[in-house]
Amino acid sequence: MTLEMVAARAGVARQTVSNAINSPELLRPQTLERVQRAIDELGYRPHRAAQALRTRASKLIGYGIRSSQAGVPTPVLDQFLHSLSEAADQAGYRVVLFAVTPGDDELTGYQQLLDEHGADGFVLSGTDRGDRRQGWLHERGVPFVAFGRTWSGRDVGDWVDVDGAAGTSAAVRHLAALGHRKIGFLGWPKGSGVGDDRARGWQSTMRELGLPTRGRRVESPDDPASAAEAAERLLAGGVTAVVAASDTLALGWYQALRHGGRTPGADAAVIGFDDSPIAPLLFPSLSSLAQPLDAVGRECMRLLLNRLSDTRRPTEHVLLAPELVLRESV
Amino acid sequence: MTLEMVAARAGVARQTVSNAINSPELLRPQTLERVQRAIDELGYRPHRAAQALRTRASKLIGYGIRSSQAGVPTPVLDQFLHSLSEAADQAGYRVVLFAVTPGDDELTGYQQLLDEHGADGFVLSGTDRGDRRQGWLHERGVPFVAFGRTWSGRDVGDWVDVDGAAGTSAAVRHLAALGHRKIGFLGWPKGSGVGDDRARGWQSTMRELGLPTRGRRVESPDDPASAAEAAERLLAGGVTAVVAASDTLALGWYQALRHGGRTPGADAAVIGFDDSPIAPLLFPSLSSLAQPLDAVGRECMRLLLNRLSDTRRPTEHVLLAPELVLRESV
DNA sequence: TAATGTTTTTGGAACGCTCCAATGGCAGAA
DNA sequence: TTCTGCCATTGGAGCGTTCCAAAAACATTA
Secondary structure, X not given: OOHHXXXXXXXXXXHHHHHHHHOHHHOOHHHHXXXXXXXXXXXXXXXXXXXXXXXXXXXXXXXXXXXOOOOOXXXXXXXXXXXXXXXXXXXXXXXXXXXXXXXXXXXXXXXXXXXXXXXXXXXXXXXXXXXXXXXXXXXXXXXXXXXXXXXXXXXXXXXXXXXXXXHHHHHHHHHHHOOOOOEEXXXXXXXXXXXXHHHHHHHHHHHHOOOXXXXXXXXXXXXXXXXXXXXXXXXXXXXXXEEEOOHHHHHHHHHHHHHOOOOEOOOEEEEEEOOOOOHHHOOOOOEEEEOOHHHHHHHHHHHHHHHHHOOOOOOOEXXXXXXXXXXXXX | OOHHHHHHHHOOOHHHHHHHHHOHHHOOHHHHHHHHHHHHHHOOOOOHHHHHHHHOOOOEEEEEEEOOOOOOOOOOHHHHHHHHHHHHHHOOXXXXXXXXXXXXXXXHHHHHHHHOOOOOEEEEEOOOOOOOHHHHHHHOOXXXXXEOOOOOOOOOOEEEEEOHHHHHHHHHHHHHHOOOOOEEEEEOOOOOHHHHHHHHHXXXXXXXXXXXXXXXXXEOOOOHXXXXXXXXXXXXXXXXXXXXXXXXXXXXXXXXXXXXXXXXXXXXXXXXXXXXXXXXHOOOOOEEEEOOHHHHHHHHHHHHHXXXXXXXXXXXXXXXOOEEEOOXXX
């Protein structure tokens, strides 16, 4: 099924069919309709490779998928990928995956796809401090958008991120409205961009509400056992409600409460972060701050399309507020 | 960067460079080396679109990603996608995502990609009873592999699946070796292929070991509250250990035990299924049957590549045993 | 009717690659 | 030296599309 075949059926020239698809305003309405009918009847669709070759644009967006075993498990990936693909589809693009081995040659995957003209732009996620990808792509003038802020200084490109501070702030306000005054924060060790951001929202909102923060903030790595230890310290301080930097940490709070013979939810409230699959399953079910991943995917695609249409435009940044999902734990 | 440029640098003809890449055995060793050096120095990589156009093969594998909200949460997606991309990369292929809206026009996404010559084959997952995709692709002679058996009768293509029966069988054996005799099964309502398969492994192995199964099997939908109710019935029957069809169901068992003032692990053992992210986080941590997703991805790719190289070969099926991950719950 | 301008349609060329058939080089035999 | 046969290398053609400039159709005015 080619242009030529459609053209033959409509009784026009090859190029006229091409125009019917790409610049319909050039055709006489009557001709357009005739060509359109031929296209529909034959179920014609342009050959992607031929288009790519001629227009020098693959209409593909690269997404480097890292081996998850090393460190962070990239929890939310699939919903994000779904909304990304959907938004891409709508714009006539598709998402192409390629394996990335984190480490020294993390960039070779990107290099290769670029050399092969296998992608017009990239979506990054899991951008960490000291991530070299943004700088590298920026230098080369390759369009990209990151899910996750550029924590380290320089503005090197577009990004979309979830506003952790806004989330914990909303959590604090909600707990305060319920009458809690001694509201603690169960966070990660300082130094991670994401974690510090989430702590900041708690800190500033507590201050705003005139509530004390001294001794109400504890730190723990992201596992329930350590979190439980840290939580004990908050309990010792008489804290009645807690905002946690992750659902895993919130789980530590559950364990600390139970250890003291108390019941989560009834005796002391907690709000987690990420609304991971465990949240609704726990007993009592855990309130949490859900990342608006559908919106993140859509926004990533929007920024990237803008960038693709004009490499020189000023960079754009989007912060999306997470949604407070209330369950039995408050 | 084109063949012509590499050829100029190496002092040979365009086609010779092409041969150096695709059929190196045709070249005189000395020429090959010279061309190879030119390729390396210039960092040349063939233009994918040009190759695709000429060879009529996109070297892309389609993966339809469904909106996850509707029903099954497809928990494991990301690790599977990773191993799939990695295996694809190794064979010079890439995975391209496209959005699929489950329902009537579920097939249009596949149709479209096919018409555009945007993929050479497909990987399916989440294949359910009454899934029309396999039959549809089979009729058209499109290469594909499914992650998940074709539960409904006819053999319409290659698949790779996790052997649920083998998993629950191993779980029963392990519990029996620990001295348990009253081993229950906490499963889903009959009628789902996956669930029945997992039940079967428990059933047959119990019989093999001469252990009674009557009244030891209960059913519940996949949420902890319902599962807890079902678990109560097992407890009432004096069951001391349980194999669950999912980690969510196992969680129900935890709750039922706690409700009766008993401690999971210490007082009664349980083994879940899927080794979902919650398993290590629970207290006590949950033993579970981990799906070998890396292997599944690799095998899917292997079968698909075989199929791509020869459409007419007999269908092939691969069953992979899940791995028993032991934690505190036993 | 012819000349002019404008809109619509057309055919050739090119994107970068691989297929194919043909050419050139070289060794051994006549 | 010339011929035969084999192996290494080459140039032309074409995959299906869009760019571009030229041609044709049509409308408008002289």
